[in-house]
Amino acid sequence: MTVREAGSRSHRGDADGTARALRRLRARWRTASIAAGWRFPSDWGLPEVDAVCSSAVLRCDLSDSLAGLGRARAASGAGLEETLTDLAALHAVLTHDQEHGGLIATDPDAAPTPMVRAAALAWADESCGELRNAETVESLTSLSTHAYLRTRLGEVYRRSRRAQVPVARTHALLVVTLDLSAVTGWARLMAMVLVADVLREVFDGGESVALLGPSVAVVLAERDPAFGERALNAGWLITERLAVDPQMATGRRPWLRVEQLPDTEDGARTLLHGLSRA
Known part of the structure; x- marks a missing residue:
């Protein structure tokens, strides 16, 4: 009996040690990446990041997990240069001794070719795949994709030009951003699924509801007297539903804001790209 109990404690100790190692690696990697130039800290953490950390801590081959990360980075809008940095x-x-403190210097040319190849080829494949298969709906949340929203905006701007009425007077863009920097794993994705459900429930009158990034959703809606009330209602519902699950309760309310649409369609496309990385 004594031997079994000791083995059980050892097993739990190994599991706890692995979990601590995963958290340390993830935190050090995030800090180093931001210091090296990652522009939007809120969209750095993805489930694929955790998969890479797990492979590294368990000393497994990194190729598959790095390929998954490359695809995820492309899908979230990160450029190849930023992904490789x-x-x-x-x-x-x-490769840096974690016993020494301070920031870790990052050399863009130091990563081994197999690591770069795995991530870069997957990034390129995902990017080209998006062009070949321009889906209108994102599979997990069932929200419209970035590409479809660009198409909808084009229609809105063409109608605006014909009517000679500025788009900013007829339509509004509601942006919903979650701070998921403290949320890891699949809980990040489930948080956005809940956001999607709320937005579809509140904006059910033909508005375009789209997912722009890992933590950003938007609603393209006509400006009407009830728009402001619906936006406030969406904010309260999102906060309430996220609070039910401790893994998704970040302690911060979702950030909802109305972005004024630019005068030109090109300006609107630039705005969407910026919002997708916010």
Whole structure:
């Protein structure tokens, strides 16, 4: 009996040690990546990041998890240069003695070719795949995609030009942003699923509801007297539903704001790109 109990404690101790190692690696990698130039800290953490950390801590082959990360970075709007800089930060962390404090210097050219190849090819494949398969709906949340929203905006701007009425007078863009920097794993995705459910429930009159990034959703709606009330209602419902699950309760209310649409369609596309990385 004594032997079994000791083995059980050892197993739990190993599991706790692995969990601590995963958290340390993730935190050090994020810090190094931001220091190296990652522009939007709120969209750095993805489930694929945790998969890479798990492979590294367990000393498994990183190829598959890095490929998954490359695809996820492309899907979330991160450019190839930024993705490879993030990869260089990971390599710096993995090869730097964690017993020494301070920031870790990242060398963009130091990452081994197999690491770069796995992530870069997957990034390119995902980017080209988006062009080949321009889906209108994002699979997990069932919200419209970034590409579809651009198409809808084009229709709105063409109608505006014909009517000679500025788009900013007829339509509004409601932006919903969650701070998921403290949320890890699949809980990040489930938080956005809840946001999607609320937005579809509140804006059910033909508005375009789209997912722009890992933590950003938007609603393209006509400006009408009830728009402000619906926006406030959406904010309260999102907060209430996220609070039910401790893993998704960030302690911060979702940030809802109305963005004024620019005068031109090109300006609107630029705005969407910026919002997708917010």
